Amino acid sequence: MIIEIIGSGCKKCKMLYDLTQEVVSDFGLSINVLYSTDINKIVNMGLISSPVLTINDKPVLVGILPSKDKLKEIISKNI
Amino acid sequence: MNIFYPVQLLADWLTYSIFNIVPNTTLAGVINFFIYDVVKIFILLSVIIFIVSIIRSYLPPEKIRVILSQKNKYVGNIIASFLGIITPFCSCSAVPLFLGFVQAGVPLGTTFSFLVASPMINEVALVLLLGMFGWKIALIYIISGLIISILSGIIIGKMKLEKLVESFVYEKIISRSVELPLITRKERIIYAKDYTLDILKKVWPYILIGIGIGAWIHGYVPADFLAQYAGGDKWYAVPLAVLIGIPLYSNAAGVIPLVSALTEKGVAMGTTLAFMMSVTALSLPEFMILKKVMKTRLIFIFAGVVGFGIVVTGYLFNLILM
Numbered sequence: 262m263i264i265e266i267i268g269s270g271c272k273k274c275k276m277l278y279d280l281t282q283e284v285v286s287d288f289g290l291s292i293n294v295l296y297s298t299d300i301n302k303i304v305n306m307g308l309i310s311s312p313v314l315t316i317n318d319k320p321v322l323v324g325i326l327p328s329k330d331k332l333k334e335i336i337s338k339n340i
Numbered sequence: 341m342n343i344f345y346p347v348q349l350l351a352d353w354l355t356y357s358i359f360n361i362v363p364n365t366t367l368a369g370v371i372n373f374f375i376y377d378v379v380k381i382f383i384l385l386s387v388i389i390f391i392v393s394i395i396r397s398y399l400p401p402e403k404i405r406v407i408l409s410q411k412n413k414y415v416g417n418i419i420a421s422f423l424g425i426i427t428p429f430c431s432c433s434a435v436p437l438f439l440g441f442v443q444a445g446v447p448l449g450t451t452f453s454f455l456v457a458s459p460m461i462n463e464v465a466l467v468l469l470l471g472m473f474g475w476k477i478a479l480i481y482i483i484s485g486l487i488i489s490i491l492s493g494i495i496i497g498k499m500k501l502e503k504l505v506e507s508f509v510y511e512k513i514i515s516r517s518v519e520l521p522l523i524t525r526k527e528r529i530i531y532a533k534d535y536t537l538d539i540l541k542k543v544w545p546y547i548l549i550g551i552g553i554g555a556w557i558h559g560y561v562p563a564d565f566l567a568q569y570a571g572g573d574k575w576y577a578v579p580l581a582v583l584i585g586i587p588l589y590s591n592a593a594g595v596i597p598l599v600s601a602l603t604e605k606g607v608a609m610g611t612t613l614a615f616m617m618s619v620t621a622l623s624l625p626e627f628m629i630l631k632k633v634m635k636t637r638l639i640f641i642f643a644g645v646v647g648f649g650i651v652v653t654g655y656l657f658n659l660i661l662m
Contacts, residue, residue: 269435269629300435300632309401309440311433324400324433328534 262340265295267302268312273326274298277312284332290340316340344380351376370559377551377597381471382540385464389539392463393532396426397523401437408454409445413497416450421489424457425482434629442509449497456646457489460621464543465592469616472554472600480657481613488617488649495645504638546594554601567606577611578654582647585618592619609661614654621646 266281268274278296285292303313310324316339327335342348355361355372362368404423408416434455441451461482469478502510523531570577588595596616603612627639 269433271629300439303436304439304443307402307440309405309433309437311436323402325531325535326538331534 262292263295263315263317264292264336265297265315265318266312267297267299267315269300270298271311274312277314277322277326280326280329280332281314281336284329284336287333288336344376344383347376347379347383350379366559370555373558374551374555377471377555378548381468381547381551381597382544384467384471385540385543386536388467388470389463389536390532392426393535394528396428397528397531399423399426401427401433401440404454405441405444405446408441408450411450413447413449414494416447417453417490417493417497420450420453420493421457421486424454424489425461425486426463427454427458428462434626435632438630438633439509442505443512447497448502448505449493449495451493452496452642453489453493455642456492456621457485459623459626460489460617461485462592462620464539465596465616465620468547468593468596472597473603477609477613481616484613484653484657485617485621488621488646488653492642492645492649496642499641501638501641504635504641506633506635509633543593547597550594550597554597557598557601557605561601561605563604564606566602570602570607570611572608572610572658574608577608578614578651578658581611581615581654582618582622582650585615586622587624588619592616595619608658610654610656610658613657614650617650617653618647621650 264281264285266274266278268277274296278294281294285294300311303309303311306313306315306320308320308323312322312324312326313320314322314335316336319339321335321339322332351372354375355368356363359371361371404427407423408420411419438451438455441454442448466478466482469481570581599607599612599615603609622643627643630639630642
């Protein structure tokens with residue numbers, strides 16, 4: 262499984278990346294969370310907000326920085 | 341009747357009964373003013389941001405793009421500016437938004453109308469204007485903001501500046517429709533609640549500091565003290581206010597209560613409006629980020645056209661509201 266955060270490199274994107282890493286390690290998963298600043302990836306998916314969180318290349322979170330609980334819920338629903 | 345009368349009662353009770361400050365002193369005035377404004381602004385922020393977030397959950401930028409790519413030029417500029425009011429804008433999204441709009445066939449001018457209106461007419465600024473200046477000034481701000489974004493977009497569209505957009509942008513055309521994660525009504529309400537709390541968490545220190553300094557100025561700076569430096573008859577006040585506003589973007593929440601106090605002490609209203617528009621619409625970090633997709637000249641033209649519109653608005657209201 263691949264979890265990736267894609268963003269324009271702004272503060273919100275970095276915070277989402279850190280939060281995702283925390284959640285992944287809370288779940289005890291041994292997954293590498295990827296971080297990309299390649300905006301074209303976002304646009305190619307047809308999206309236009311940043312940051313985006315994808316699980317196996319499917320966007321599950323678009324343009325917001327969720328609370329930790331909300332993020333846990335989203336990740337557990339999609340793995 | 342003033343719907344905030346109960347807030348005034350609360351402020352009076354806290355000032356005179358709890359803090360035991362002698363009534364009719366400058367200190368009592370300052371403390372009372374501070375409590376009243378803080379409580380009022382936080383009530384307004386909670387209610388209005390919540391409502392705007394609910395509306396917004398139906399209109400994410402991905403949907404707005406579909407709407408805008410189907411409209412002709414002038415109608416597009418107008419709709420883009422109106423949609424900009426309810427859309428949040430974080431400089432994080434400036435680049436994907438620009439790419440996503442242009443590559444889906446939204447005209448350059450329409451895209452710029454949206455890029456101007458979205459940060460300029462935002463709900464936090466509106467609440468603070470409403471709370472500190474009243475509905476008339478808030479309305480003047482919205483209408484002038486809309487006119488500036490519509491006209492800036494039309495002018496930039498007419499100038500045929502597509503060649504100043506980085507060439508890779510036009511190399512690809514993307515599909516306009518996209519499957520977004522579905523949301524239920526319950527999730528919309530949760531989203532709106534979270535978003536409201538999120539904004540409150542982010543802006544409360546600025547608002548407290550802004551209103552705090554504002555309350556101090558309100559009580560201790562002599563009336564009309566600033567008129568000699570920034571009154572309506574000082575020609576340089578408007579452009580200077582616009583220049584000072586450019587690097588202040590992230591502090592819009594603290595800036596508005598502060599300028600409200602400055603206006604009371606003699607800064608002309610048009611100058612104040614121009615300053616607030618500059619704080620919200622012209623943002624240095626956003627310009628830096630936009631360099632990824634457009635040539636520096638286009639950023640200067642964009643800032644120049646919008647800045648000119650703001651300066652004209654400032655002079656205009658200095659004349660009208662004198």
